[in-house]
Amino acid sequence: MTAPHPARTGGQVLIDQLVVHGVDTVYGVPGESYLAALDALHDSAVRMVVCRHEGGAAYMAEAHGKLTGRPGVCFTTRGPGATNALVALHTAHQDATPLVLFIGLVPRGHADRAAFQELDLRGTFGASAKLVETIDDAARIPEHVARAFAVASSGRPGPVVLGLPEDMLTDTTRVADAIPLPIPDGAVSPGELVALSDLLSDAERPLVLLGGSRWTPRARSDVRDWAEAWSLPVAVDFRCQDLIDNEAETYVGHLGYGRDDALADRVRAADLLLCVGTAPGDVATDGYALLPHDGTGPRLVQVLPEAQPPGVLHPAALTVLAAPEAFGAAIRTLRPSAPVRWAVRTKQDRAAHLAFRTPEPDGDLLDLGAVFAALDARLPADAVVTFGAGNHAIWAQRFLRYREGGRQLAPRNGSMGYGIPAAVAAALAHPGRRVVSVAGDGCFLMNGQELATAVAEGAAPLILVLDNSAYGTIRQHQEQTYPGRVSGTALGNPDFAAYARAFGAHGETVTTTAEFGPALERALNCGRAALIELKVTEGRLAPGVTVASLREESAHV
Structure with missing residues (x-):
């Protein structure tokens, strides 16, 4: 007979789920609405970094997510505290950063009565989060947390908001911890590899653009090796300069604000644009001006961990549904069968970048x-x-x-x-x-x-x-x-x-x-x-x- 699970408060169940999901640090500003969770943190291995403003705390969690590739975690109280953190949610949403924001709420019996610091969670955060949920039952905390971490990390990563009614956190329940859910990486099919090789063979002025999130050291290494084997010039999206070693002989600079005019000309001249992890958005293309919209621009290869980016402006000749590491693993051994035509131009692009920097x-x-x-x-x-x-x-x-x-x-x-x-x-x-x-x-x-x-x-x-x-x-x-x-x-x-x-x-x-x-x-x-x-x-x-x-x-x- 299976032994019953020990009785725990909702606050203790919540913090135990963070441990199960590998969280070692959370950032936040304390509030009376989640005292039971703060109490559970007292004896936990999870470190609570106490910040001076919820905006700063949420930015720290967002940066933690960028740095580690795992969801950063922030705690705030309801009302003003929660809305102070909204700025970082917008950052995580646009930057594709995994983030989980826990917000203490008014007691369940006070909801919908304009209670002190009450707010409409979905109405406030729905436009900037992948998922917004309120945990009304302490027994379902493991389910909600596991889903939150999976949604924040899957596909195109982003922020998730979980509301924590104050009295729910003090309820006592007997429930098992959740098992972290798997995060799919996608894959590159043999047919897609052939199509990619054919596009490269037909190209004369290719350019690689790296960006987005879900990059790992292995992905960086594999994509760099592939680019160097083909002498492919590699540019990076705005503020993605760490996706390739800037000393790599094929790295030719960053697009976006502060970019080199010579690199902008290189984008205009490309006949094949290979985008890995990102789409050619407005910042990278100078407000969509670098690429024509009438179908006369370069052929586009789009490698993303989700089906399509929002607001697709440039249709792709080849779309690959894969995270950067899965793509890198697939192309690791893809090599040209003959000397490429653009090797000299890549060296010229590299020299132009060195002069610019x-x-x-x-x-x-x-x-x-x-x-x-x-x-x-x-x-x-x-x-x-x-x-x-x-x-x-x-x-x-x-x-x-x-x-x-x-x-x-x-x-x-x-x-x-x-x-x-x-x-x-x-x-x-x-x-x-x-x-x-x-x-x-x-x-x-x-x-x-x-x-x-x-x-x-x-x-x-x-x-x-x-x-x-x-x-x-x-x-x-x-x-x-x-x-x-x-x-x-x-x-x-x-x-x-x-x-x-x-x-x-x-x-x-x-x-x-x-x-x-x-x-x-x-x-x-x-x-x-x-x-x-x-x-x-x-x-x-x-x-x-x-x-x-x-x-x-x-x-x-």
């Missing part, structure tokens, strides 16, 4: 190109680099190399405030790795308070704050459209170095190029979280772009 002196008192070249030379190959949204990220995208084992954590949905929480999560997940976050002054102060979390948890990321006293991206657009009419883009900033020191982090300010090297060494060797404020020369907005240069261009239009 080499900084040129800009004459500024603080030369940011030289700063990032020095940083790149100092970082180990497995460094994790994080940043949010804004022109400040262009230096990190253009002048830092993402080598074998290195990672780039950045929001593809253009979400400000992401870089600092992501750096904290990365430093906690991999305390032995160097983690660097590049932040603009506007982006930093959207979640700079999470420095307190870093110090409290012993995380030691290095943060570079580019201080140009402006929302630089919008200022650039403003100067291009309404030159000289500055409105709504100027910032009044604190002393960022003093701000960092107030939290117990190392902090200092750099105003000249010569000061950066010594400051970098002090920050890297201080043994705790560190911040270097970079006083950007007045008027500098991006590499090769100043307010003066934009106004001069406008004067000649």
